[in-house]
Amino acid sequence: MARIELKGIRKSFDATEVLGGVDLTIENGEFLSLVGPSGCGKSTLLRVIAGLEPQSAGEVTIDGSVVDGIRPSARNLAMVFQSYALYPHLSAFDNMAVPLRMRRLSTIERLPLLGTILPSRRREERTIRADIEKIAAQLEISHLLQRKPAQLSGGQRQRVAVGRAMVRQPVAFLFDEPLSNLDAKLRVHMRAELAELHRSLRSTFIYVTHDQAEAMTMSSRLAVMIAGELVQVGRPAEIYDNPRDARVAEFVGSPKINMMPGRIRDDGRIEVFGHVLRLTSSQPSGNCRIGIRPERIELGGGPFSGAVVHVENMGAEAFVHLGLNGADARLVARVNDVRRLPDIGSHLSFNFAADAVRAFNSAGKRIDVTAEQAERIRERAIV
Amino acid sequence: MTALTKISIWSMIRHVLLIAGAIVMLLPFVWMISTASKPPSEVFSSELHLIPRHFALWENLQMAFAKANLWRFLLNGVIVTVSIFVLQVLVALPAAYALAKLRFIGRNALFALVLFGILIPPQATAIPVFLLLHRLGVLDGYAALVLPFTISVFGIFLMRQFFRNVPDDLIDAARMDGISEFGIVWRVMLPAAIPAVTAFGIFSVVAHWNDYFWPLIVLNSEHLRTPPLAVAHFRNAEAGTNYGALMAAAMVIIAPLLVAFLLAQRRFVEGIALTGIK
Amino acid sequence: MSDNAATIGGLAVPISIPKRAAQRRNPLLLTPYGLVAPALTLMLMMLLGPLAGVIALSFTDYQLGAPSLSWIGLANYHEMFGDRVFWTALRNTLVYVGIVVPGAVSAGLAIALLIQSGTSLRSLYRTIYFLPVMATLIAMAVVWEFMLHPQFGLVNGVLREFGIAGPSWLQDRSTALYALCAIGIWQAAGFNMVLFLAGLVSIPKQLYEAAEIDGASSAWARFRLVTWPLLRPVTTFVVVISGIRSFQVFDTVHVLTKGGPSKSTEVLIHSMYTEGFEFFRSGYGAALTVVFLGFILLLTLIKSRLADRGAQYA
Ligand SMILES: Nc1ncnc2c1ncn2[C@@H]1O[C@H](COP(=O)(O)OP(=O)(O)OP(=O)(O)O)[C@@H](O)[C@H]1O
Numbered sequence: 001m002a003r004i005e006l007k008g009i010r011k012s013f014d015a016t017e018v019l020g021g022v023d024l025t026i027e028n029g030e031f032l033s034l035v036g037p038s039g040c041g042k043s044t045l046l047r048v049i050a051g052l053e054p055q056s057a058g059e060v061t062i063d064g065s066v067v068d069g070i071r072p073s074a075r076n077l078a079m080v081f082q083s084y085a086l087y088p089h090l091s092a093f094d095n096m097a098v099p100l101r102m103r104r105l106s107t108i109e110r111l112p113l114l115g116t117i118l119p120s121r122r123r124e125e126r127t128i129r130a131d132i133e134k135i136a137a138q139l140e141i142s143h144l145l146q147r148k149p150a151q152l153s154g155g156q157r158q159r160v161a162v163g164r165a166m167v168r169q170p171v172a173f174l175f176d177e178p179l180s181n182l183d184a185k186l187r188v189h190m191r192a193e194l195a196e197l198h199r200s201l202r203s204t205f206i207y208v209t210h211d212q213a214e215a216m217t218m219s220s221r222l223a224v225m226i227a228g229e230l231v232q233v234g235r236p237a238e239i240y241d242n243p244r245d246a247r248v249a250e251f252v253g254s255p256k257i258n259m260m261p262g263r264i265r266d267d268g269r270i271e272v273f274g275h276v277l278r279l280t281s282s283q284p285s286g287n288c289r290i291g292i293r294p295e296r297i298e299l300g301g302g303p304f305s306g307a308v309v310h311v312e313n314m315g316a317e318a319f320v321h322l323g324l325n326g327a328d329a330r331l332v333a334r335v336n337d338v339r340r341l342p343d344i345g346s347h348l349s350f351n352f353a354a355d356a357v358r359a360f361n362s363a364g365k366r367i368d369v370t371a372e373q374a375e376r377i378r379e380r381a382i383v
Numbered sequence: 384m385t386a387l388t389k390i391s392i393w394s395m396i397r398h399v400l401l402i403a404g405a406i407v408m409l410l411p412f413v414w415m416i417s418t419a420s421k422p423p424s425e426v427f428s429s430e431l432h433l434i435p436r437h438f439a440l441w442e443n444l445q446m447a448f449a450k451a452n453l454w455r456f457l458l459n460g461v462i463v464t465v466s467i468f469v470l471q472v473l474v475a476l477p478a479a480y481a482l483a484k485l486r487f488i489g490r491n492a493l494f495a496l497v498l499f500g501i502l503i504p505p506q507a508t509a510i511p512v513f514l515l516l517h518r519l520g521v522l523d524g525y526a527a528l529v530l531p532f533t534i535s536v537f538g539i540f541l542m543r544q545f546f547r548n549v550p551d552d553l554i555d556a557a558r559m560d561g562i563s564e565f566g567i568v569w570r571v572m573l574p575a576a577i578p579a580v581t582a583f584g585i586f587s588v589v590a591h592w593n594d595y596f597w598p599l600i601v602l603n604s605e606h607l608r609t610p611p612l613a614v615a616h617f618r619n620a621e622a623g624t625n626y627g628a629l630m631a632a633a634m635v636i637i638a639p640l641l642v643a644f645l646l647a648q649r650r651f652v653e654g655i656a657l658t659g660i661k
Numbered sequence: 662m663s664d665n666a667a668t669i670g671g672l673a674v675p676i677s678i679p680k681r682a683a684q685r686r687n688p689l690l691l692t693p694y695g696l697v698a699p700a701l702t703l704m705l706m707m708l709l710g711p712l713a714g715v716i717a718l719s720f721t722d723y724q725l726g727a728p729s730l731s732w733i734g735l736a737n738y739h740e741m742f743g744d745r746v747f748w749t750a751l752r753n754t755l756v757y758v759g760i761v762v763p764g765a766v767s768a769g770l771a772i773a774l775l776i777q778s779g780t781s782l783r784s785l786y787r788t789i790y791f792l793p794v795m796a797t798l799i800a801m802a803v804v805w806e807f808m809l810h811p812q813f814g815l816v817n818g819v820l821r822e823f824g825i826a827g828p829s830w831l832q833d834r835s836t837a838l839y840a841l842c843a844i845g846i847w848q849a850a851g852f853n854m855v856l857f858l859a860g861l862v863s864i865p866k867q868l869y870e871a872a873e874i875d876g877a878s879s880a881w882a883r884f885r886l887v888t889w890p891l892l893r894p895v896t897t898f899v900v901v902i903s904g905i906r907s908f909q910v911f912d913t914v915h916v917l918t919k920g921g922p923s924k925s926t927e928v929l930i931h932s933m934y935t936e937g938f939e940f941f942r943s944g945y946g947a948a949l950t951v952v953f954l955g956f957i958l959l960l961t962l963i964k965s966r967l968a969d970r971g972a973q974y975a
């Protein structure tokens with residue numbers, strides 16, 4: 001329920017710059033995932049938004065008002081932490097009550113002994129209890145409210161943490177890798193739950209993760225951050241399909257995109273492993289890199305060949321690792337039919353479609369390529 | 384010789400040696416209780432016997448309480464040690480939190496001062512602190528007993544080390560929930576640090592309950608005496624004439640701590656072992 | 662601010678931007694100073710200021726209650742170095758440290774090793790040996806005084822059983838200091854034991870198993886191969902700590918002998934106490950304190966050097 005705007009956010013710790021000018025607008029009700037490799041500054045950006053860390057330069061705006069210098073709690077955002085950050089000495093109920101008590105009770109009413117006998121405190125406590133029980137029912141943790149965090153499982157703690165964020169009806173939720181402490185199965189389950197929660201709350205979610213699968217499946221938009229800069233922002237499918245930067249291409253997608261050394265010839269055509277592709281670029285000649293997703297490699301025919309060095313059978317699909325003849329590059333191809341897998345050591349030839357090729361210049365920037373004959377785009381890429 | 388008999392012989396030797404040592408350690412306590420239970424005629428007898436023929440503990444205790452206001456002295460001890468501990472915590476915890484978790488200019492310098500402060504033995508500052516209290520006009524009062532110890536640099540150091548292990552996320556969560564920095568110290572850090580605060584509390588209470596040097600310097604009035612001072616004065620007044628009552632008084636003075644120790648041994652050993660780090 | 666934002670019934674809470682936002686830029690900036698201010702003030706007032714004060718005082722002729730003071734340079738130190746009592750006190754302190762430290766450290770180590778070498782009655786023994794540490798030293802000193810009573814005391818009574826005429830320990834100038842040393846060892850051994858026990862517990866069990874496999878079959882061989890080397894950092898640590906603590910000896914001296922007979926138990930802190938708080942010669946007392954402080958800092962310096970080296974071990 002809030003639109004959050006970031007303008008030129010910079011952040012340095014002592015001499016090292018962690019955020020190098022981030023501009024981003026998160027629309028009302030949007031689920032934006034912030035992804036990037038470890039240490040790229042995701043948490044730092046989230047903490048700047050939350051007000052936990054003052055930015056060195058730039059501006060954070062929530063619903064049109066600049067919030068710089070405003071206390072975290074006054075920004076009315078909620079945050080869910082990787083370690084859940086539940087108060088270990090308080091029960092689940094009291095954990096969820098903390099933000100409500102802090103804002104609804106006066107200092108006197110919060111006093112340990114004296115406060116509890118005030119009638120106004122009793123009244124407030126009743127509404128607080130009602131609010132918490134409503135949320136607890138929604139999260140299916142009603143039966144856990146009297147337990148201490150130590151008596152809860154990881155997933156249950158996670159729910160209590162989300163509950164603590166929800167009770168105070170924040171204008172936006174900030175999540176910092178909330179699922180990374182859960183085991184794989186529970187993670188997939190909680191993923192679906194959080195997406196569901198977002199749909200029902202229709203609140204703004206900013207979700208930090210370095211798990212790109214999480215980001216791809218849950219979010220309406222993805223912001224890829226690398227080394228303190230937002231390299232690309234867009235819908236997950238668009239980022240997957242149309243990465244603007246080699247680092248984005250490599251970060252998004254699992255297994256990783258295959259990157260192969262290539263060359264733009266003087267005539268503009270692109271050459272890979274000695275084969276000239278039916279693709280031209282308007283860029284000046286020189287070295288470039290060619291990226292092809294594993295599912296776009298077609299095994300069993302074609303001008304390229306390699307030896308099978310490793311096969312990963314995932315059950316529903318398999319990944320074949322190829323060592324390329326005459327080059328030390330490795331390449332991964334997806335095989336959908338796991339019943340017919342090549343033997344290790346056997347030689348395979350492969351090919352790929354022209355529209356599977358993503359080319360990047362030596363600085364890692366995406367370069368546009370055009371297929372030579374538009375009507376033959378589905379044909380093999382090779383001349 | 385089989386391994387088994389070797390082991391049991393060694394275990395015998397171990398117990399013999401340890402029991403011999405334990406007797407030496409316990410002898411003063413036994414002698415104290417024994418003397419406190421003897422009537423004067425048996426105390427002043429060259430003949431050795433531990434078990435009194437006429438059991439006079441009650442008389443000696445009565446005499447001790449009659450000659451000296453022991454209840455008052457014990458109460459003084461409680462007042463002084465508790466006030467010192469409470470004030471130490473009030474002063475040290477916020478500082479330890481700031482040193483452990485907040486970034487501010489001068490933090491490292493302040494921490495260096497704390498580390499340096501730990502090195503200073505209490506006797507070293509006695510004369511100037513005495514002069515300061517004299518100037519403030521608070522000598523010979525509870526303030527003089529308590530004020531110099533309200534700052535425990537060691538407590539700051541200890542709590543700071545403990546607080547560093549409290550996850551940052553927890554503090555950030557508290558900030559998001561609207562708890563002020565000062566509130567975080569009491570609502571988040573203190574509950575998390577209860578074991579460390581307990582250990583420090585034992586350390587502090589034992590040290591100040593047993594302290595003799597400082598009360599000796601700043602006190603004059605009889606009604607303010609702390610337990611050790613009371614024993615010393617009792618001894619000066621009664622030694623040579625009334626050992627039974629003196630030993631009874633000594634028993635009364637050491638009893639509170641010893642009983643507490645026997646009830647919570649592990650905690651006490653932990654607390655006292657802190658002196659080692661100091 | 663947040664109180665205004667609260668709504669009844671859990672309806673959406675609109676974000677409330679305080680009007681005074683501009684004045685409250687970065688509230689985190691000043692709070693740390695607020696949090697450390699009481700500690701810092703008290704530290705300067707009760708610790709660092711007095712420390713500087715004691716050094717400064719040692720160069721003055723200040724006497725408590727005197728209307729003025731004047732700088733007299735090193736005169737206090739000259740007087741001190743020319744004073745027989747000072748040298749006696751220093752020698753006695755060093756003798757006390759020289760006896761109590763080895764005594765209490767080796768006793769503590771022996772007790773800890775004995776306790777740890779078996780499994781039965783461990784905590785009982787630990788409790789017994791720790792009792793003297795917990796007991797108020799002044800009270801126990803009074804008990805010791807009576808135990809050492811020449812006529813009715815336990816010690817001489819036992820000696821009499823063996824036909825030995827015991828001395829009047831605390832009144833005899835040839836034995837008084839050693840009697841105080843014995844009390845010091847009795848009191849400190851249990852404390853050292855605890856430190857050694859902690860050190861022993863932290864030695865990994867596998868090392869003993871490895872030593873046994875490597876052929877160290879006797880307990881002594883395992884002690885030499887594993888225990889002693891791994892305990893060495895702890896030992897040096899305990900030695901220095903005991904040194905610092907026994908340098909501060911005062912309670913037993915003050916209550917039992919007052920430095921006598923004929924200065925045979927006069928120690929540094931006791932001299933400082935008499936000069937500073939009985940004769941109120943603050944300047945001279947301060948000079949004595951500075952000497953004491955010098956020794957303590959020297960020991961502490963050694964400790965931190967050892968601690969650094971100990972860290973390399975771990
Ligand atoms: N308080 C701090 N002081 C100094 N440097 C810091 C501080 N906090 C973070 N950094 C540095 O800033 C960089 C970004 O940290 P950040 O926590 O934002 O990374 P991240 O993207 O969240 O990584 P991860 O995925 O591992 O959580 C890191 O290099 C980190 O070392």
Ligand SMILES: [Mg+2]
Nearest residue numbers: 042043044176
């Ligand atoms: Mg992070």
